Amino acid sequence: MARRYDSKTTSFSSEGRLMQVEYAFENVNKSTPTLGILTKEGVILAAKKLVLSKLLSKEKMSEKMYMIDDHIICSVCGMASDALVLVEEGRQRCQEYFYTFKESIPVERLVELLSNAIHVPTQYGSSRPYGTSILFAGFDKYGKFQLYCADPSGNYASWKAHVLGANNANGISFLKEEYKDDMSLQDGIKLALKTMCKTLDATHPKPEDFEFSVVSKDANNEVKIRELNEKEIKDVIEKSGVVAADKPQS
DSSP states (O other), rough: GGGGGTTOOOOTTSSOOOHHHHHHHHHHHSSEEEEEEEETTTEEEEOOOOOOOOOOOOSSSSEEEEEETTEEEEEEEEEEEHHHHHHHHHHHHHHHHHHHHHHHHHHHHHHHHHHHHHGGGGOOSSSSOEEEEEEEEETTTTEEEEEEEEEETTTEEEEEEEEETTTHHHHHHHHHOOOOOOOOOOHHHHHHHHHHHHHHHHHOOOOGGOOOOOOOOHHHHOEEEEEHHHHHHHHHHHHHHHHHOOOOOO
């Protein structure tokens, strides 16, 4: 029965489902995982690096993490090309808001604008839904540190911690047990690594397999966005105790 509605983004099936939107969710759920964790000192985004071939030259920019404005970053899950369109639109919206109001755009306002843009293709039969979900991390004077997620249907929500991508149910279950509202930024980074390992079922994680980006504040109380290098990720791996002990040789 659902096949009759497969090619239409504007028609509900007899079960009240929009099949193309559900397929977009499936695309996200089969992608390499990414997650976000909100702490009292900042927001952490982490992702599994996607390596399609060893013959590819090393990327100069990430395929999962993007800076949208001086106070907002995002991590994408799903079709990178779809996500890039939304990232570029988000950057333009930030500049338009600053030009109009002479201040940085509130994080939730940007998420709302991009969620509206994501929702539009689900209302026209000549287009398909965006095949991506996006985690937004940022800081503003209204909501302080914030973490949001926008999905292919155009919905968005605020989260304390969330996981997207393949095997995300394991990661979310782990976060429900381990997440604490009062955790520090460093504890949040360790939890992000442990959650990624749980999601990937990895017992011997390698620093080059992950990307970490952090929104926090510096000593001058200014918003700071930085990406952890491989040495810093290696230190987190060692301090987190996620590396399984080597099996004894027989």
